[in-house]
Amino acid sequence: MNDMWKRYVLWFAQEHIEFRVSEIESLLSLFSIKMKYQEKPKDLEPYWIVEFLSEDDAKLLTNRSVSLRTCLELWGYENSLPALHQTLQSNTGILAQYFKPSKSFKVEVETFGNHFTQKEKVEKIETFSYLPVEGPVDLKNPDITLQYIEYYGTRANNPPQLPYKVFFGRWVADGLRQLIKKLSLKTRKFIGNTSMDPQLSLLMANQAKIWTGDLVLDPFVGSGSLLVAAAEFGAYVFGSDIDYLMLHGRTKPSRIKQQKRADDESIRANMKQYNLEHKYVDVLVNDFAMVFWKDAFEFDAIVTDPPYGIREATERVGTEKTNYVVSEEHLATHVPAKIEYGIPSIYADLLNFSAKHLKIGGRLVCWFPVFREDYSEQCLPIHPCLKLMANSEQVLSKVTSRRLLTYEKERHPTLDEQNIEHISIQDFREKYFVVREETRKERRLREAATRKENWEKYKKCG
Amino acid sequence: MKLLTHNMLTSKCVKGVNVGYPLTINASDVRVADVDFNPDFISRLIPKIDWPVLYNAAESLGHVEDLPKETPVNYENNEEFLKKAHRALLEVEVVHGELVCPESGRKFPINNGIPNMLLNEDEV
Numbered sequence: 001m002n003d004m005w006k007r008y009v010l011w012f013a014q015e016h017i018e019f020r021v022s023e024i025e026s027l028l029s030l031f032s033i034k035m036k037y038q039e040k041p042k043d044l045e046p047y048w049i050v051e052f053l054s055e056d057d058a059k060l061l062t063n064r065s066v067s068l069r070t071c072l073e074l075w076g077y078e079n080s081l082p083a084l085h086q087t088l089q090s091n092t093g094i095l096a097q098y099f100k101p102s103k104s105f106k107v108e109v110e111t112f113g114n115h116f117t118q119k120e121k122v123e124k125i126e127t128f129s130y131l132p133v134e135g136p137v138d139l140k141n142p143d144i145t146l147q148y149i150e151y152y153g154t155r156a157n158n159p160p161q162l163p164y165k166v167f168f169g170r171w172v173a174d175g176l177r178q179l180i181k182k183l184s185l186k187t188r189k190f191i192g193n194t195s196m197d198p199q200l201s202l203l204m205a206n207q208a209k210i211w212t213g214d215l216v217l218d219p220f221v222g223s224g225s226l227l228v229a230a231a232e233f234g235a236y237v238f239g240s241d242i243d244y245l246m247l248h249g250r251t252k253p254s255r256i257k258q259q260k261r262a263d264d265e266s267i268r269a270n271m272k273q274y275n276l277e278h279k280y281v282d283v284l285v286n287d288f289a290m291v292f293w294k295d296a297f298e299f300d301a302i303v304t305d306p307p308y309g310i311r312e313a314t315e316r317v318g319t320e321k322t323n324y325v326v327s328e329e330h331l332a333t334h335v336p337a338k339i340e341y342g343i344p345s346i347y348a349d350l351l352n353f354s355a356k357h358l359k360i361g362g363r364l365v366c367w368f369p370v371f372r373e374d375y376s377e378q379c380l381p382i383h384p385c386l387k388l389m390a391n392s393e394q395v396l397s398k399v400t401s402r403r404l405l406t407y408e409k410e411r412h413p414t415l416d417e418q419n420i421e422h423i424s425i426q427d428f429r430e431k432y433f434v435v436r437e438e439t440r441k442e443r444r445l446r447e448a449a450t451r452k453e454n455w456e457k458y459k460k461c462g
Numbered sequence: 463m464k465l466l467t468h469n470m471l472t473s474k475c476v477k478g479v480n481v482g483y484p485l486t487i488n489a490s491d492v493r494v495a496d497v498d499f500n501p502d503f504i505s506r507l508i509p510k511i512d513w514p515v516l517y518n519a520a521e522s523l524g525h526v527e528d529l530p531k532e533t534p535v536n537y538e539n540n541e542e543f544l545k546k547a548h549r550a551l552l553e554v555e556v557v558h559g560e561l562v563c564p565e566s567g568r569k570f571p572i573n574n575g576i577p578n579m580l581l582n583e584d585e586v
Contacts, residue, residue, distance in 0.1 A: 296510075
């Protein structure tokens, strides 16, 4: 076999940089695409120089990526503009195949980390006049788009005189940055206080390798943000949540200017808003500690953001009272009492559930809150049937962060493995309320003291 | 609640219940809504479905129409059958009603299409 590797540049958005590698790796695995790194990607730099066997591979990957802005077939990549000109000039023979009299074209200039006027940009384009272009210029709908990129580093306040790197190539595909806007929470019908932003939701769906026709579950569904992303990639979605009012769209509105929720706010209404209603299967009110799905039911992927007990409660049905019985007359309208559902139990249940209810090769993608100073890979939840595939951090505050964990089910659990307890996980919530500078009680006491002082001052003056 | 979901739900978590399947449906409001037909998806879904349970559920809602009692051989290429299965699984919906545990008689209400599977604190 004479494999023809071709060189491309993947240009990323400088946002959620930590998630790049896991997203691209998941997509390569989803599409069974081979990709070679021509140079090792550096942490903060927005570009990777890679090789693919075909342009279709490059397109497939880029069209499904949320972190990627664009992908170019790389014609030149040098440390200075004169060197780039030299490379391109020596290759005009090969490049001529792209330029036919019938093919319209345009040239774009991008300057990363520095600003130039339109006039300066046009001047830059003119230095490439030796390219063997023959067709007409078409700025709206060209047959071929060429891009020249100058990279001035990531310190935008103090760019160098000359770019560190210059790139020239032919545009191949764009990533899904537009979709992030389309799914914006600002314009979404139904949102909750902890709705996941669309970019992270889409990243999760990619890491879960969601594909058309998959069955996907979010067992802590809330307002259904993760299901929107999953359905966008073609999955049929299920959700469950213990919060009856949330699923029925009757919690307090999350938008500051909204007095009352509209009558028709629901996860289903969101699906409708994005023309995804045909992907919506059902949501149910359900205590995750109590599994109602039949044993043989397997999901292709589980994506979820369990409650950490900070912005939303960690609860399950139960009572501290012994021998408590709901009386017959109250049965119809009784709202079950809830007890604390500790973070270690939530994750133990989630991993056991996933080991049982995922297909082999199916993925669980979930967030896990940690204290940064205590973090080590040993403190992550584990299960013998689930392999940890990716683990990336999103910093939330000086002391806390959450990690996006991706597991893949390798085999079915044996009888002994069906209910493994992970008691070693630290309870994030317990520590959260201990290490805060001031506890709630202290704050209340301090505020009460201030009020009293003010009242006494007021009385004296009065 | 769609019949696909009903096909996957049990009440085995209720104290003293062993199988809890299938749940009986008492519906007071049933709706049939158009859903885009995806033959590949339905064909891959059929092996996961307990067919007699689906048939009986559709019958109990008065929407069995000409759904066959058994899945035909080579259903993968039988578009006519897949369309009927699609209708029963994804288009027929219980908007209001209840699910009933076949062993304990415990009722789970369905409101606005959303089943409430919460147990009370004395049942867990």
